[in-house]
Structure formats: structure tokens, C-alpha cells
Amino acid sequence: xxxxxxxxxxxxxLLLLFILIPITIGRTTDVHNVIIYILIxxxxxEAWNLISGFTGQTSFGHAAYFGIGAxxxxxxxxxxxxxxxxxxxxxxxxxxALAFVVYFNMFKLKGHYFAIATLCVAEIMKTIFxxxxxxxxxxxxxxxxxxxxxxxxxxxAVAKLAWLSLDVRNRLPFLYTTLAMFVLVFIICAALENxxxxxxxxxxxxxxxxxxxxxINPRNYKLLAMCISAFIAAIGGTFFAQFFKYIDAITVFPxxxxxxxxxxxxxxxxxxxxxxxxxxxxxxxxxLIMRRLTGGSGSGLDQIVFGALIVLxxxxxxxxxxxxxxxxxxxxxxxxxxxxx
Amino acid sequence: xxxxxxxxxxxxxxxxxxxxxxxxxxxxxxxxxSLIGPNGAGKTTLFNSIAGYYPPTEGKxxxxxxxxTGKPAYDICKMGITRTFQVVKTLKEMTVEENVMTGAFxxxxxRRQAKKDAxxxxxxxxxxxxxxxxxxxxxxxxxxxxxxxxxxxxxPKLLMLDECMAGLNQTExxxxxxxxxxxxxxxxxxxxxxxxxEAIMPISDRIVVLNAGKKIAExxxxxxxxxxxxxxxxxxxxYNAESKKS
Numbered sequence: 001x002x003x004x005x006x007x008x009x010x011x012x013x014l015l016l017l018f019i020l021i022p023i024t025i026g027r028t029t030d031v032h033n034v035i036i037y038i039l040i041x042x043x044x045x046e047a048w049n050l051i052s053g054f055t056g057q058t059s060f061g062h063a064a065y066f067g068i069g070a071x072x073x074x075x076x077x078x079x080x081x082x083x084x085x086x087x088x089x090x091x092x093x094x095x096x097a098l099a100f101v102v103y104f105n106m107f108k109l110k111g112h113y114f115a116i117a118t119l120c121v122a123e124i125m126k127t128i129f130x131x132x133x134x135x136x137x138x139x140x141x142x143x144x145x146x147x148x149x150x151x152x153x154x155x156x157a158v159a160k161l162a163w164l165s166l167d168v169r170n171r172l173p174f175l176y177t178t179l180a181m182f183v184l185v186f187i188i189c190a191a192l193e194n195x196x197x198x199x200x201x202x203x204x205x206x207x208x209x210x211x212x213x214x215x216i217n218p219r220n221y222k223l224l225a226m227c228i229s230a231f232i233a234a235i236g237g238t239f240f241a242q243f244f245k246y247i248d249a250i251t252v253f254p255x256x257x258x259x260x261x262x263x264x265x266x267x268x269x270x271x272x273x274x275x276x277x278x279x280x281x282x283x284x285x286x287x288l289i290m291r292r293l294t295g296g297s298g299s300g301l302d303q304i305v306f307g308a309l310i311v312l313x314x315x316x317x318x319x320x321x322x323x324x325x326x327x328x329x330x331x332x333x334x335x336x337x338x339x340x341x
Numbered sequence: 342x343x344x345x346x347x348x349x350x351x352x353x354x355x356x357x358x359x360x361x362x363x364x365x366x367x368x369x370x371x372x373x374x375s376l377i378g379p380n381g382a383g384k385t386t387l388f389n390s391i392a393g394y395y396p397p398t399e400g401k402x403x404x405x406x407x408x409x410t411g412k413p414a415y416d417i418c419k420m421g422i423t424r425t426f427q428v429v430k431t432l433k434e435m436t437v438e439e440n441v442m443t444g445a446f447x448x449x450x451x452r453r454q455a456k457k458d459a460x461x462x463x464x465x466x467x468x469x470x471x472x473x474x475x476x477x478x479x480x481x482x483x484x485x486x487x488x489x490x491x492x493x494x495x496x497p498k499l500l501m502l503d504e505c506m507a508g509l510n511q512t513e514x515x516x517x518x519x520x521x522x523x524x525x526x527x528x529x530x531x532x533x534x535x536x537x538x539e540a541i542m543p544i545s546d547r548i549v550v551l552n553a554g555k556k557i558a559e560x561x562x563x564x565x566x567x568x569x570x571x572x573x574x575x576x577x578x579x580y581n582a583e584s585k586k587s
Contacts, residue, residue: 196446196455199435203443206432206476213392213426214495215418215447271434 011186014277018179022172032171034288038280039178040239041260045268045276046182046189047232048261053271054198055225056205057107058115061122062261065095065230067252069237071129074141074247084166088238095234096227107222119255126253140248143241166242178239182277185232190273192228201225205271233261267310269322278321282309343370344403345530346391346422346499351400353386360386361397362554368499373521373531375541377565378551379574384534385427387551388503391532392424393417404499419447421498425505427534429484432491433477437468440476440487444494459494466490466520482513489520500524501532506540514540542566550574 005012018039022032044066052058072094073087106117130138166174192198203211204218211218241247251257260283261276268279283306290302317323347367353360360383368374376384390397396411403409409417414424423444432440438459445458463469466486471479476487485505492500502521506514514537521531521544535541541548542562550558550565552574558565565571 194452196450196452199439199443199446199455202435202439203432206434207430209394209414209426210430210432210491212394212414213418213424214444214491215415215423217413217415 008190010274011190014274015179015183019176022175029171030288032175034284036171036175036178036239036243038277038284039175039182040236040243041264041283042277042280043178043182043185043239044233044236044261045265045280046185046273047229047236049265049271049273049276050189050192050201050232051222051225051229052262053265053275054193054205055201055222057222057225058111059118059226059229060115060255060258060262061118061120062229062233063253063255063257064122064125065099065233066237066240066257066261067122067125067129067247067249068095068098069234070241070247070252071135071141071237072234073238074143074241075135078141078143084238084242088235091234091238092231095230095237099226099230100223103223103226107219119258122253122255122258126249129253130249136248138248140246140251142246166239174243178243181235181239185235186273186277188232193273197221197224202271263306263310265320267306267313267320269320269325270318272319272322274322275320282306282321344368345370345372345405346532347403348387348391349401349403351387351390351397351402353383353390353395354398359554361390361551364400364551364554364556366549366556366559368530368532369546370498370530371525371528372546373525373533373544375533375535375545375548376551377535377538377541377548381553382551382574383554384551385503388424388501388532388534392422392501418495418497421496422501423492423495423497423499424501425485425488425492425503427503427507429481429488431476431479431484431487433475435476436473437476437479437483437487437490438463438472441468441490441494444491447495459490462490462493465523466493467516481508482516485509485517486520489517493524497529499530499532501534503534504536505533506535506537518544538566 018035022035026032026035044062047065048059048062069088069091072091073084076082076087076090077084102121106114109117129135135141166177200211200216200221203214203216204221208218211221237252240252244251264279264283265276266279267282268277269275286306286309287302290305294301313320313324317327319326344367349365351361351364364387366374376387378384389395391402393409393412393414393416401408401410404417404420404422407420409420432443435443438456441459441462442452442455445455445462449455449458460469463472466489468483468486468490471483476484479487489500489502489505506517509517518540521533524531533541533545545562548558548560548562548565549556550568550571552570557570557574558568560568
């Protein structure tokens with residue numbers, strides 16, 4: 001136990017920062033919003049990292065699962081009054097089932113071809129949901145406040161229901177709930193990385209032939225990665241819907257959303273559990289700083305800076321910022337050793 | 342000697358190209374059999390057919406009496422045949438220890454057990470002091486060692502080595518030879534594809550010679566070196582004729 005805590009010391013420091021910042025230096029709605037976005041996108045980034053970072057199958061279509069999560073929980077809440085806590089699990093199962101059916105044979109595709117296929121899946125979902133009248137078609141679904149959803153309940157009951165329905169009139173509790181979920185996802189991903197499954201995923205990423213030669217069925221392990229990844233992405237989608245309070249196909253399914261998951265992870269560190277959270281922090285901090293600097297929407301300046309940053313980082317170190325950190329660590333470590341000798 | 346691997350009348354065609362034609366031989370328990378032949382003789386193709394990378398066009402492969410023809414590589418590995426690759430395929434982003442652990446995970450779900458299993462194999466292959474080095478930054482001899490160690494970790498009954506000595510210097514070849522003998526002492530059977538005669542002769546129990554896809558000879562090492570057809574295949578007719586004259 002102590003060993004594990006020692007190994008994940010940076011994670012504990014990060015967690016502490018995430019707990020403290022919202023109640024100390026960042027006590028504004030603006031900062032709270034940014035932190036919630038960081039956590040949601042980092043969560044889905046972790047999911048994307050499982051299939052693309054660890055297993056090496058680049059997906060450009062994770063918005064598909066993200067959107068399914070958002071739609072499932074919202075539809076269940078709005079139409080059937082089922083709490084999003086259950087809704088996110090249902091959404092996760094549906095997303096995982098979709099991933100299983102779609103990729104059962106699609107894993108025959110490799111490299112770029114696979115990436116294009118994943119892209120298509122998300123685009124198909126976008127088209128379906130923007131035409132499907134039962135889920136609001138082009139209008140999307142706006143989530144009604146909890147008091148409006150079930151009329152005639154008392155104030156204390158509303159407070160309880162707010163927890164149950166993940167309502168975000170009060171941002172701080174929602175922020176901590178999202179944080180707790182992110183921590184859970186982080187722990188799951190870290191545990192997977194250190195298990196047999198994680199080793200097998202990495203072996204598949206490095207070489208299909210080697211994986212087969214040591215008794216790994218690549219298709220099964222890729223499917224497993226994709227399904228777990230889809231499940232987590234759907235949960236992220238539910239949190240997004242609960243936070244944004246409005247969803248339509250253009251908000252949750254477009255390629256730009258898929259690319260956020262890719263970019264934050266690639267910037268932070270591909271195939272590293274810290275990657276998505278580091279990348280998301282940088283992405284959204286940039287957004288916040290640029291907005292403060294220029295006023296209003298930030299006039300897209302953050303996009304320019306972020307674009308430059310990602311080009312710079314990936315050119316110098318393909319493993320992202322965590323790769324650079326590792327390199328510095330190795331150098332320091334090497335120097336220390338040299339000094340001792 | 343009990344037969345471990347038996348291949349019968351293997352033919353492999355790629356379109357009109359016949360890579361293997363009617364090849365049959367067997368590998369006994371605790372035996373080192375070498376597969377030799379000039380470039381393009383179809384050694385690696387035969388290897389791939391046995392290890393399940395592609396099914397043979399005709400013929401059967403039996404392992405411990407069971408028909409394994411056309412089974413996928415990962416199933417064949419689970420049964421007890423593990424191969425290495427001619428072009429080394431080290432898992433670059435993983436450390437030496439992790440490379441070997443990946444193999445060891447075939448028999449255990451526990452990380453601790455896999456680490457323990459890997460340690461023994463790392464010691465035997467002389468990689469213990471490099472356990473934390475990333476696979477990508479190793480020298481060629483160490484990459485080949487990792488290749489063998491990773492295969493060993495799956496605890497095969499039959500280990501198939503595809504040109505594991507190519508590109509090594511004399512001392513390194515000696516190292517690999519010793520390792521092969523050590524593996525045999527551990528009770529393994531080996532099927533080795535190799536070019537380097539002086540390395541293969543002393544350690545092999547039996548040798549099978551392929552030329553242009555066909556088996557042209559099989560026997561003890563000393564029989565093979567004096568076999569006329571083998572000499573002709575390796576050195577050409579002219580040399581064979583000259584050797585007769587002198």
C-alpha cells in the first residue's frame with residue numbers, strides 16, 4: 001500500500017491541488033467551470049488513452065461514446081425520471097455494446113484505415129441523432145431544472161434530489177463529484193496498466209506478431225480495450241450533459257469533440273496515465289488565461305497557442321509532456337548516480 | 342524417442358510460387374533439430390506454417406499427437422510452441438523485464454508471480470543487470486537475448502529460433518550456442534533455423550536441409566557435411582565437381 005502511494009505521489013499532489021484550488025485561489029464560477037471541463041475531458045482522455053495510448057489503435061471517433069453517454073442519461077432523466085447515476089451506467093453499457101458490435105470485425109483494419117473507420121462511426125452517430133425526432137432531432141434536449149421535472153416537492157427534498165440527479169445549481173458539490181469520478185477512472189486505468197491486461201495491450205501496440213507469438217489474441221484484447229474505453233467515455237458524456245444542461249448532436253458528436261480527447265492526451269503524454277489530466281489542465285488553463293487577457297471569448301487565441309504548443313511538444317518528444325518530464329527525471333537520476341560513483 | 346512435433350507433407354504456395362514442397366520431418370522430445378538451407382530455400386515459410394502465422398496449402402502439423410494445422414499462433418503458443426523472429430521484434434517502449442513479464446503472463450494473472458518468473462529467466466539469459474533498460478536502446482545481442490527470454494517465459498515445450506545468430510560476432514555466437522545447450526538441458530526441444538554452419542553443427546542432434554522448398558537431406562551433423570547434394574546446394578555444381586576431382 002505504502003509502495004503504491006509512493007509510486008503515485010504526483011497523483012496525490014495533483015489531487016490535493018484539485019481539492020484546494022476551488023476553495024482557495026479559484027473561488028470564482030469561471031474557474032470552477034474550467035476545472036469541471038478539465039476533469040470531464042481528462043476523464044474521456046483517460047478512456048481514449050486505453051485504446052489509443054496503451055493498445056496503439058488510434059481512434060478519432062470517441063465522441064460517439066461520449067455522445068451516447070450524454071444522450072442516454074439525459075433521455076432517461078427527462079423522459080423516465082431515472083437518476084443519471086443509473087443513466088451513466090446504462091449509457092456506458094450501450095456505448096460498450098456499440099463498440100463491441102462495430103469493432104468485432106473492424107479490428108482487421110490497421111493503422112490509418114482503422115482511424116478512418118472510427119471517424120466514420122462518430123459521424124454516423126452524429127447524423128442519426130440530428131435526425132431522430134424522439135431525441136429532439138436538430139433541437140436537441142434541454143435539461144429541465146430538477147424542481148420543474150417533478151413539480152410539487154419541498155425544498156429539502158429538492159436538495160436531496162439535486163444530489164441524486166447531479167444537478168449543478170451549486171457548482172462546488174458537482175465539481176467534487178466529478179473529481180471523485182475522475183479519481184476512480186484514474187485508479188482503474190492505472191490498475192489496468194499494471195495488470196496482465198495492460199502488459200498485453202502494450203505488447204499489441206509494439207508488435208502484433210510478437211503478441212501472437214506469446215499467446216495473446218490481439219483481437220480480443222483490442223476489443224476489451226475499446227469496450228472499457230467506450231464505457232468510461234460514456235460516463236464522461238453523462239457528466240458533460242449534466243453540466244452543460246443542453247445537448248444536441250452538434251455539441252456532443254462532432255469531430256472537434258473527438259479531437260479534444262486526442263489532443264489533450266497527445267499533449268500530456270500518450271500511453272501515460274498522467275497524460276490526459278496534464279494535457280487537459282494546460283488546454284483549459286490556456287483557454288482561461290486567454291479569455292482573461294483578451295476579454296470575451298478569447299477570440300480563438302488559445303487555439304493558436306495550443307496548436308503551436310502541440311506542434312512543438314510532439315516534434316521534440318512524441319510521448320508528450322510526460323515524456324519530457326521522464327527524460328528530465330532520467331537525466332537527474334543519471335547525474336545523481338554519477339555523483340555517487 | 343517420443344515425437345513432439347511432426348510435420349507431414351507440408352506444401353505452401355503463394356500464388357504460383359511454391360515456397361515449400363512436400364516437406365516432412367519430426368522433432369523429438371529434448372532434441373535440437375536444425376533447419377538449414379541457402380537463401381530462399383523456404384525455411385522461414387516453413388517456420389511460419391508450423392507456428393500458425395499462415396496455414397500451409399497442403400499437409401499436416403502435429404504437436405504431441407494433436408493436429409494443429411492452421412491454428413492461430415496464439416493458440417499454438419498456449420499449447421507449447423513459441424517462436425522468435427528473424428528480424429528481432431523487441432517491445433521497444435517496454436523495459437527488458439517487462440518484455441519478459443509479458444511472456445510470463447501466459448501462465449499467471451498475478452503481476453508479482455510474473456515478475457518472479459521473469460527474474461529466473463533473466464538470470465539464465467544473462468540479462469539481470471539490464472532489466473530496467475528499455476527494449477529499444479539495447480544492442481543487437483541483447484535484443485536477441487530478450488527475444489529468447491520472452492519466448493522462454495511462456496514455458497514452451499518446443500522453442501523455435503529463427504536465425505537467432507545472424508549478425509552476431511564470434512563470442513556472441515558462442516554465447517547463444519551455450520544458451521541453446523542450456524535450454525536443452527532444461528528439457529526443452531529446439532527447432533533452429535540457421536545459416537552459420539560452424540555454430541549449428543556442434544549443438545544439433547539432427548539436421549534437416551531444405552533447398553528450393555524441398556527437403557534434400559536429413560541426418561546427423563557429420564552425415565550432412567559430407568552429403569553431396571547439400572554441398573551442391575550450398576556451393577554450386579562446379580565446386581562439387583572440383584571436389585570430386587581432387
